[in-house]
Amino acid sequence: MCCPGCRAVAGMIAANGLESFYQQRTAYSERPAAAEFSLNDQYLIYDDEDMAERFCQRETDGTVTARLLLGGITCAACTWLIENSLAPVTGVGSALVNLQQSRLDVRFDPATIKLSEIFSRVESLGYRPRPFHASTQRDQMSADYRRDLRRLGVAGFGMMQVGMFAVALHAGDIQGIQEQYQGLLRWFSLLVSSFVVYYSASTFFTTAWRHLRQGALVMDLPVALAIGLAWLASAWATITNSGQVYFDSVVMFTFFLLLGRFMEARVRQKHSLTWFDAESALPDAVSCERDGSWVTVPRTQVGAGERVLLRPGETIAVDAEILSGDSAVREDTFNGEHLPRAVTTGDTVYAGTVNVEGALEARVLGSYLESRLAALQQSVEVAQTEKPRLARLADRVASWFVAGVLLVTSATALAWLQIDSSQALWVALSVLVISCPCALALATPAALTAAASSLRGSGVIVRGENALEALSRTTHLLFDKTGTLTEGQLEVARVELLSDVEREQVLAIAASLQRWSNHPISQAFQGIEGAPGFEQVNYHVGQGLSGRQGGIAYRMGSEAFCRAFCPALSPAPEAPLYWVALCTADRQLAWIGLSDKVRDEAAEVIRTAKQAELEVGLLTGDSSAQGPLLAAQLGIDRVDIGLEPQQKMQHVQALQADGAVVGMVGDGLNDAPVLSLADASFAVAGATDLARTQADFVIVGGDLSAVTSTWRKARACRRIILQNFGWALGYNLSAIPLAAMGYVPPWAAAIGMSLSSLLVVANSLRLNRDSG
Template identity: 65%
Template structure:
């Protein structure tokens, strides 16, 4: 994370001050922060920003280095959904109570984008009564909190974090997490030992090199060699062990990887130095061995750390399910943890709740929002006898339903399984450096043996040392560093512009992609309905009409209502009633208004005209028997989408649209953006089949998506992006996660990936070129061992320096907007 001094300016006037999304046209939402009115993109951001500003924690905005995540919902958090955590049995799974009644709990937080977030959460919680300690671990996105449950129940802590715009979940320690933490500590220990060892051995090495130039008594030279030996030995056996074991593991499977020449170089150079120390002849290379180990470990540590940070934040499909459910037990509704649900239980799902398990409706009718599954905006109407699926949201009214299957047999679990199978069939790219490694090893061994044999004939005394200098000079330091150094630097630069690189080699795969596939809903579009057109049928002014409409919609939780949330509602609406699956009605100025489907309006105004066309989603408004207007809604594309699609095409990639939506919206949007290939009405399995087909035809496919239904295909694609607001499952499968709300980050990542490929190639060319030039010289006996050591270090430094160029940020937004 760059220090605050380097923090970029996060206050572009066109972007939401809180989350960095584009602000929809005609929207005027402002929150005063540090005395300045700042534009917001939605009610959700507005609520969070007001809370932060209102509690005097405004300096958060000056300190942060990344935009926040856009809050999932517009509404303030509902405390009820978290009340289940007050149940002692459930709370005990992630908390402990000490003898004074104080509870210590661990929560996993979603949406932490930078270190300032941890500051905000800690300070905000510290002010709550009853909280005695709150500490956020940024690396693991984990909150450890100690509090007095009498003053502050656990549910209120959850709700408080939710209000700040983060997504809290219980943190359960599991084997994988523990193992990852162990691994992290082991890596750090190895790195620390190598670092300290490098300083110590380096000090002795300077004395040795100086002694060689100025002349030095043999006894002192022997002393310096003898003290270097144990330090370097410790580093080789402790820190460099991971290279030896990895090389051996791969060798057993018949794979030649970069770790093999690395191990050979470290092992041989160390062995030769030990020999030289014991016999008092030749040259020692302890400093080179230790420095090489340190640099390689450092590059790997940085790489692994940025990947592990998000390993467990986005876990699996289950995280989208509620943790508790209301179930009927002995004639009473009781709340139980979701895990205790069994087939044949009767459950109650209130309006606005997520459905915990696949079930059949026994009583009630409502609509369920399945956007995350199929990309359709409008909820599906359901009634008695219909099946509803885990992970979808009940929109309108309470439902009683019969649990059909366990979680593991649900549709959501099936999706999770196809994600896992997709991961297995993801094309694995053999890293360029590893491909080079195999013939490189053969090359050096041949040359070394050849040199030794030839010199054996000419001068048997020198044969050993000359063969050794060939081996040392061919040490693949620069070669081994070429790829990790470039990848780490590129990932670092991307992180500071809001893209998280999650998987190894993702950048290398992306640079070779030929196709870029977009999902529609929520990826190219905003993912929420907005008002596109008002078509008056009577004499009423559109403004008045919308104000009355907004007043009615305030009483609804239907996705349509969110289109009206930014419009100032008319006051004086009374007796508003919500009719499931039809619309809203209410009295304004003493007259009855209706808003909803054509059929619903015709019940009052019999001559209500036909729906204009199918390009938009239309809702009618009438006053008693007078038709007033059609209001057309649609899901508008993100503001930057046309530019992004164009730029991608100009970069030589084929762009396709792949959506689960079956309506006309897909082809319409594609035509607008100039995308030629559109495939609509796709199930997750069909999406996967489509990508597989492309891959078999020789294409390398990159995919951009957000929903649960995109997760398998994101796992399968050669490189994949999850956009802001994506479901956890999609993020867990994507190679790149875009944190800020700008699609332009895709271009930036593409550019960076190509730049990274260029730098890797330059590095490899340099490293190989150096070896090709130096090995013959060494074989002819022209290179004294100390020159070999210095040349080796310099060539590594050059590779590292070249890779550092990737750290410069090239902002796509800055150049285009």
Template identity: 40%
Template sequence: MTVQRTQAPASCFHCGLPVPSGTDYTTLINGKAQPMCCPGCQAVAKTIVDGGLDGFYRHREASGAINDGRLAAESHLADELALYDSKAIQAEFVRHISSEQAEATLVIEGITCAACVWLLEHHLGQQPGVTQFSVNMTNHRARLVWNPEQTRLSTLFAEVLRIGYKAHPYHPNREEQLLEQENKRAIRRLGVAGVGMMQVMMMAIALYAGALQDMEARFVEFIRWSSLVLATPVVLYSARPFFITAWRDLRTRNLSMDVPVSIAIGGAYLASVWATVMNTGEVYFDSVTMFTFFLLIGRYIEMQARHRTGKAGNALMDLLPASATLLQEGHEKMVPVSELKPDDLVLVRPGHTLPADGIITDGESAIDESALTGEYLPISKAVNDPVVGGTINVEHPIKVRITDVGANTRLSAIVGLLDRAHADKPMTARVADKVARYFVLAVLITSATVATAWSFIAPEDAFWITLSVLVVTCPCALGLATPTALTAATGTLRQQGFLITRGHVLEGLASATHVIFDKTGTLTEGNLSIQQMQPARELGSHNPYAIAAALEQVSEHPIARAFRPYFQIEACNTRITVNAGVEGEVAGTSYRIGKPSYAAELYQGPLPEQPDRERQWLLLADRQGPLAWFALDDQIRKDAAFTLSALKRLGMQIGMLTGDDSSAAARVAQELGIDTVKQGVSPDQKLEYINELQASGASVVMVGDGINDIPVLAGARTSIAMGSATDLAKTSADAVLISSELERLALALLVARKTRMIIRENLTWALMYNLVALPLAAMGFIAPYMAAVGMSASSLIVVGNAMRLSRRPRLRRKHRE
């Protein structure tokens, strides 16, 4: 079959979005190589064709529908939505939690305010089979959890469309293009409104000046008609989204802030058109255009803040490269990352990004993990060390055996946890959403009351006073007060290596009174290291470190790993005795290392006296007798002392819960200055202690890393897992310390307190502004143009105040010991 390549149009054949310049993604459809905008569309289109569903494209073309990336309520809609029921297509964005639950991340178009979020969550949450549907107002992403056996995904997409919104599967490339389109539309609308406002204001000034100097009627009429011509594009084009949203909300019996906005703009415009045509009464074209312009400015600034946070989240998935070097039978082959499978062997050259999670099989290098952990120094990796997709190989080429791809990678898990945090609304956000919804109803009732009262007091002033009330009380600032602050704080902490996975974490940290730590792997490194070597006799030419490392090289025991840095020579005839030690020959001499009783069997003599009882001691001996003692212990994290000191200065009470009943627990507590220590406790006893604390009024933050910490992590009000923790521990925790640096915990506490303060400032400002401005507008002291400026300025102040949280915080030096 001859392949016909058509001239590349300006839009993607699958989704209709613009094809970025310099890209060359195509899919063979109906005998033609059709252009695609990204690898995602290419993969989906290929799946459709391979599944025998290419008739979808023929049906779409035959129907004459223009595929501009937006779903249309036409005859082919059901067929298009039905594609999302295909398991092959769902594999790109759906994760199956269990046999009866699936999770999908979507992008919702058409959201303008908190009331839109409420409507979506309320409507979709009532659909059969839907367990959870939560929308993040900041980046317009939705998290859907539903039962695929009970309700098809296409049905839920249709329900979103039915109430006036559009849902798309979340994909970073696609969302970037949607954000770019939204930005271009906003700039065009803002430009038309700005030009129209300036021209109409010049006409209005002339009209006001003419009223003082008895301007001739023909000039007044000319100015009025000119203002009508200039204001009409502003109302019909720039203000169009307000009217569409208001009509959609009224149809669904929902009140959003666009309802009073549309009433104000539409009412003032129609009244002015009537006055112009009938040549009687006042015109308000200047107020209409100014209100539209300033409202659009406020929303544009808010949109830019939302886009920044959305792009920050997309940047995580964008860390993965588009292609990888696959090694097959000794040959190199460039393949798309989406085609990689577990057990594939890939070559990663210096400066290249790892395409997926895996294990190094050949080579040593330094890996830059700063994008995930916030740690700027590269980490040395060698054979058998795990590596994470999205990190950068810095020094030498390495070969990596792929272990996890797609949704199973650590990067995907982090993105999923981050989306869960954004979708999970804290109490403050839920209260603000509820207040904003009822506030709109109060505004409409108040406006009707004001209009009725002024129609008796001064009928000629009733209209513009009512218009001012509608404009000045739009609750834009109230709806933005909480989500902008929470999103900015969450993004800042993620960049610092502190990943929030549930929405209540910032509230919990801000109000915390106690921080309880596990010991092993949390306050300590979780790895045994050699603390001291003490000779048992004259060493002569013996190097006890090298001899011990040679013997331990054959063991995978955690004790053996402590000796690996000292490996220099080989041992032979090695033999491991479980729970005792290792025996072998080095340079023709027999040695044993391990428990003192085991080592003493080699020279068949009395046991030497152990240096002390505080630490774990291993004995190295030959046939002549004891050679050296090695003290092994878990090392305290370097930043543990500073972190605990900083937390105490912030007013926290520190405690330690550990299952270790040895003297090591008391030694760690003493070195770190921890007064409250519970050692030798079981997981159930840990949970019981935490419950007792919380029952007494304490707000507890629990930090742990092991499987034995899962119950207490789930039971604490706020739980934090170390980055090195088990997957179960990280899933049970509310936040993850990706960098495993405890110092970031104190940093998170500072950011949480600052976030709480800024949310309170924003809510206070939004409420005080409305409480002050509403009476003034109702009494006729605020003109419509003044109301427009005040309302927009109020929203800008709230967004600007929240953006203070985007600054990278620093722990002050006074917190250090």
């Protein structure tokens, strides 16, 4: 078990007889973060009717249906786990999870069970529940999905029907058929395929036309040309009762292509979390003073100038100025660092940061829209629009392809006009049909789908469109420091002994004192056994700890705090670590140096990246000497420290302006804009929801080496795509001369097209097989 959260999950799973989650899951769920607040308090606000009304619906029989958005849901087994652990709870009527939208619809009886309890239960399973609010973007996504599925379904039915007629027609071509029946079959084929072209293939025409108007040639253009011309020619042949019909090729091509694209979109969109924004990281409940007493009110109802209470351990919901109290706030939202900044009366604290130590009373400075966090969200939106669009491989091939096919077709037509003008039209058309870019158009989606589902199996979610292609062309790979290359948790790196007291004893004393603290520093001492007999331990906010053991008073903490107690304390050592002192009134004991633990696999990842001739760099919000030290240790050449989120963006933009294709690996809220801007970006395990939303790849397992394995997969994917193009073009090139000489009947064209497409798909599936 890696953390208490995991243990709770495993315990609950076992207790409810749901062990088969472990047999059914297709991917490892994310490690739940350690709970930062007591489970129920945060959600009590949703028991308020006004608050609940916004995402709940009252049914006629008195029950209520609530819609919850779930963070951290990864696979179908997750949905099963949530549904099955909620269903047996008294008061819950039904629980239904929609994986595609990360949505839980739970129907419950408000008289028996409170909404806050449902929230807490879902959270105790290791997911992050929050109210689900309708958004146009989300509605749009689900409408698009249904529309694509409708097109695909219609094309499928049409393909079967036209295929049936085509078998009869092809058989008739070979062994003879009465003209009246041939006409009949052709007319019905025309009827069905016209509907398919109109209903299903219209998307290719509109896309091609939209891009053509902007002067861009995309893959949809040769597709639309092939479908349109083949259908027109076949329709003409049917009406004039002459020539040959290719209706089966037209509908088959439409179906294959829609299927390929549908699968590709599905693999990607399964995990699109576009609805997480910076604001959703804030708590909905705020303790506010109204009429002389403290009441809990929704965050949106708190206005500037009001007095609020900020409890230790909670995420601060509003930008505020401290009126009284001392504490420290963890501002990883803005600088990515986990060590808190000490704050006191008069200082400003920001929404989205975490109050670590003591309770604060503060005056609200403004609404969410005026907050520093909203500015961060804005940078994210700016970054989204400024992300460079790399030209897709397929589209670049497409423009050459269109030119080539049109050239060959007109050459063929011209040549046949000289030889036998009555045949010219039909031969030229058969060239067009034969050169139908079915395999060519399938080459990319098939490979991308296979690569994405293979990555999914190894714990990487592919989210970004075009992300695999961009990653395969990456020239620069940039890393964030805290939480990405390091684990974001302090550990004892060095102990400078200043007396004859042994190292073990020093650490034991320190550990027993730190038991009383919830400052991030105390995590470093968690694994160390404490000395017994400590009493009167006091926590001094922003300074340190004091306590007694066997009549001796100890102090541990900052230099000033300890020197006030023990004037003989020597200054902190030079080394760039986070130093805390330990002393008694008349004796200095030790300086303990803490540092952030580097991920075990970080060095290997950097080495592999450098071997692959990628430029590796470090962009960190930490302005201490830790950054350069870590870079030197791992062998990173380029280091930039003390960067604000916006400055990180500028760095990446400058590189992109020089023609670099930038890959970025990060985790924090502060990385979200730069992840969004980079050509290919990774969010590592434990990343904030906003960072995940903006990243092209989300690493679900805790392993940083997924960065390099994904890169290798992207390279393999590119190779496969190129092979597919090679095959598709080779097939077309060798078949076109035959067609140009008039040797290819419609049935051969149909078989050739299907076989070459199958080969492309089979080749792409190799990506799924080998793990390398």
